[in-house]
Amino acid sequence: GTVILGGGSGFIGTALGNLLRRHGYNIITVSRMPGPNRMSWIELMKNGIPDSCKAVINLAGQNILDPKQRWTPGFKQNVYSSRINTTQWLAEAIDKASAKPEVFITVSGVGYYKPSETEVYNEHSPGGDFDYLSKLCTDWEAAAKLGHSADVRQVTIRSGVVLGRQGGMIQNLYWPFYFGVGGPIGCGKQFLPWIHVHDIARQFLFALQNNKVNGVLNGVAPQICTNGEFSKAFGQAMWRPWFLPMPEFVINFVFGGERGMIMTKGQNVVPKRVLEYGFEYIYPDIKSATENLAKMIVVE
Ligand code: NDP
Incomplete structure (x- = not known):
């Protein structure tokens, strides 16, 4: 079927597109740029x-953690509209379609839950109303x-920080760690809700593929x-030191406090529902994930 x-051109989108193609799906990417198999x-x-479309998925969104972009009202507007508008356009296209797809899957973030060093959050926990x-x-x-x-099944994946060599946080951290100046951000005690x-x-x-999941x-x-535990695991996997802390004020200076929070604060999130559905992880723990991420050659 067609997805x-x-x-689909992004960091997660490329990994997902490759996985779906290996499972026999035909991918049409929706993009700002023209190209083969794109609209x-x-x-x-x-x-x-x-x-003939089997599923619709949205992973579009202006990169929030782009260090070249100042955290200005204009950039915040791009961050917002690149997610909300694209999602809405796909939802409208599904509503208008005479032949509906089976499933509509979208992404959101664990930023939904309030950063805390004590709370534990599952999908039923409150959130979504306290900051930008x-x-x-x-x-x-x-x-x-x-x-x-x-009749269209709906799933939203509230993603943690995605760890992979081709994008996201690891792309920013790989070379500092490689040169031995990697380390925790601030005190390092904040939770890092991550996924490979x-x-x-x-x-x-x-x-x-699972029609019970919604x-x-x-x-x-x-x-x-x-x-801190992430920095140690990543440093050890890279055979590099991991203890040079990155002061919180540097992060706040580069990124602005409101989005620096993604790195300086964190929340303890559990994947309760996906485990109940029987999903099995390849990288359930940070040691196996960082050992994979430290490899020089990676295949997405
Ligand atoms: P990328 O930064 O790789 O971007 C994904 C795609 O979004 C790009 O390839 C681009 O496609 C499109 N895009 C970028 N800017 C705009 C814009 N202004 N308007 C319309 N489309 C735009 O993202 P990731 O793959 O890292 O993440 C995918 C989604 O998952 C994002 O919405 C992100 O917020 C979310 N997410 C990611 C996490 C992570 O750690 N990476 C964590 C939690 C959530 P094109 O150039 O083809 O138009």
């Missing part, structure tokens, strides 16, 4: 989704709600770690 993949967002709005990022998650999840497609990129891609496939799934590994 429509918004943001633009304008084409999507004009022509809708093809009849949590409200972004609420609006993002709301944008995915289908109006009149009752192969496992998050597999969660999307799992959600696509609603919100926390996209995190079953073994939570702190930022």
Whole structure:
């Protein structure tokens, strides 16, 4: 079957596209850039989704942690609209389609839950209403709600920090660690709700293929770690020191406090529902994940 993949050109989207192709799916990426097997967002709005489409997935979104971008109102607007609008456009295309896909899967973030060193969050925990990022998650999840497609199954994966060599946090940290100046951020005691990129891609496939799966799934590994524990595991896997802390004020200076929080604060999130459904992780613990991430050559 055909899968429509918004943001299929990105870090997670590339890993997911490759996984889906290996499982025999045909991928059409929705992108701002034209290319083979792609459609633009304008084409999507004009022509809708093809009849034979099995699933619609959205992974589009302006990179929040781009250090070249200042945290200005204009950039925040891009961060917001690149997620909410693309999700809404796909939802509208599904609502309008005469032949519906089986499932609509979208992504959101664990920023939905309030950072804390004591609370433990599952999918039923409250959140989504206390700061910019949590409200972004609420609006993002709301944008995915289908109006009149009752037969289309819906899944939202609230993703933790995705660890992979081709993007996200590891792309920013690999060379500092390589040169021996890696280390925890701030005190290192904040939780780091993480997941390996192969496992998050597999969660999307799992959600696509299992027709019992619906609603919100926390996209995190079953073994939570702190930022300090992550630094130690990554440093050891790279055979490098891991103890040079990155002061919190440097992060706040580069990223701005509101988004620096993604790194300086954290939340203890458990993937309760996906475990109940029987999903199995390839990288359940930070040691196995960082050993894989430290390899010089990686295949996404
Ligand atoms: P990427 O930064 O790799 O970007 C994904 C894609 O979004 C890009 O390839 C691009 O596609 C599209 N995009 C970028 N900017 C815009 C824009 N202004 N308007 C429309 N489309 C845009 O993201 P990831 O793969 O890392 O993440 C995918 C999604 O998952 C994001 O929404 C992200 O917030 C979410 N997520 C990611 C986490 C992580 O750790 N990586 C953690 C939690 C959530 P193109 O250029 O083809 O248009």
